[in-house]
Amino acid sequence: MAPSYAGQPPSNGACTPTGNGKVFGKLHTSMVESKFLSHPEDLGVVAVGFSGGQCKPGVDAAPKALIEAGLLTQLRDELGYNLHGHDTVHNYTDLMPASDPDYRNMKQPRAVSAVTRRIAEQTYSHAKEGRLVLTLGGDHSIAIGTIGGTAKAIRERLGREMAVIWVDAHADINTPETSGSGNIHGMPVSFLTGLANEDKEEFFGWLKDENRINKRKLVYIGLRDVDPGEKRILRENGIRAFSMFDIDRYGIGKVMEMALGHIGADTPIHLSFDVDALDPMWAPSTGTPVRGGLTLREGDYICECVHETGSLVAVDLVEVNPSLAEPESMGAQETVRAGCSLVRCALGESLL
Ligand SMILES: NC(=[NH2+])NCCC[C@H](N)C(=O)O
Numbered sequence: 361m362a363p364s365y366a367g368q369p370p371s372n373g374a375c376t377p378t379g380n381g382k383v384f385g386k387l388h389t390s391m392v393e394s395k396f397l398s399h400p401e402d403l404g405v406v407a408v409g410f411s412g413g414q415c416k417p418g419v420d421a422a423p424k425a426l427i428e429a430g431l432l433t434q435l436r437d438e439l440g441y442n443l444h445g446h447d448t449v450h451n452y453t454d455l456m457p458a459s460d461p462d463y464r465n466m467k468q469p470r471a472v473s474a475v476t477r478r479i480a481e482q483t484y485s486h487a488k489e490g491r492l493v494l495t496l497g498g499d500h501s502i503a504i505g506t507i508g509g510t511a512k513a514i515r516e517r518l519g520r521e522m523a524v525i526w527v528d529a530h531a532d533i534n535t536p537e538t539s540g541s542g543n544i545h546g547m548p549v550s551f552l553t554g555l556a557n558e559d560k561e562e563f564f565g566w567l568k569d570e571n572r573i574n575k576r577k578l579v580y581i582g583l584r585d586v587d588p589g590e591k592r593i594l595r596e597n598g599i600r601a602f603s604m605f606d607i608d609r610y611g612i613g614k615v616m617e618m619a620l621g622h623i624g625a626d627t628p629i630h631l632s633f634d635v636d637a638l639d640p641m642w643a644p645s646t647g648t649p650v651r652g653g654l655t656l657r658e659g660d661y662i663c664e665c666v667h668e669t670g671s672l673v674a675v676d677l678v679e680v681n682p683s684l685a686e687p688e689s690m691g692a693q694e695t696v697r698a699g700c701s702l703v704r705c706a707l708g709e710s711l712l
């Protein structure tokens with residue numbers, strides 16, 4: 361292999377660089393031109409303090425913790441983004457139903473449906489302006505809203521279907537019927553792909569085709585705790601998934617090459633990153649940790665590669681739960697720091 365030197369990485373084609381060396385706007389991030397954003401320097405921020413997609417309190421405090429750790433200041437001052445909508449952490453209390461009994465095995469279905477519907481309006485309005493959208497969760501149920509909103513805006517603005525890269529220990533593709541827990545954060549992908557359906561407005565009936573994604577443009581990375589019903593759904597629908605087995609076998613470089621190859625170069629990408637994709641060594645403060653996960657560098661690398669495509673239109677960071685660390689451990693801080701790092705990498709921070 362040809363020797364490489366600083367600033368001149370070996371061209372192994374691991375991530376397909378698309379930039380022509382031109383830096384857009386006033387951004388001084390890595391040199392990638394945005395293919396699908398009319399205002400790539402404008403970042404729409406949606407801070408979601410919501411935890412109703414699962415049962416453990418605390419994940420609603422994540423946006424505040426991430427912001428207090430300096431994430432948004434770094435995005436503005438170091439990466440050069442103009443921020444929009446960043447001054448509020450939404451808690452959606454006005455949307456909470458007086459009573460919310462289970463429906464089709466789903467827990468807190470009215471609350472999650474109403475909140476994700478509002479989130480969809482928020483991400484839609486940013487994406488419709490041609491901004492990059494960053495959502496700080498919250499549990500992963502919120503992706504019904506984040507993806508539902510950007511998918512619709514991308515269809516309207518560009519007449520295209522958007523791809524989704526779902527980085528997670530879990531597949532989150534249970535239908536209400538296959539779910540063992542009833543927690544909606546284990547179901548968002550089934551609603552987004554139309555594998556789960558419901559007509560009633562108050563139970564995600566507001567989700568229309570315009571909000572949905574094509575299951576052929578969905579790619580998973582990092583899976584290692586997939587329920588039996590989910591394995592069947594993935595197999596029967598031919599959904600592309602790279603588990604930790606694939607990462608061990610091929611390495612993260614080759615896996616990213618294959619994942620981005622599956623999506624194709626001319627497709628807008630929504631990156632939905634569940635912090636539990638990282639090994640609990642790096643991100644212990646999360647509701648459903650699973651050992652044997654990604655290193656922080658592998659997580660950052662995934663984000664760097666997605667940024668490098670120039671196709672990124674939206675990013676979610678979810679499932680940071682600062683209250684779940686053992687007392688006196690550094691777990692919460694470590695997890696928040698890891699989350700900040702992932703977001704900065706997705707938004708263009710480079711090592712050199
Ligand atoms: N977003 C998450 N952390 N999801 C965990 C889901 C766990 C399990 N598969 C369930 O359906 O309940």
Ligand SMILES: [Mn+2]
Binds near residue numbers: 530
């Ligand atoms: Mn997960």
Ligand SMILES: [Mn+2]
Binds near residue numbers: 530545634679
């Ligand atoms: Mn998840």
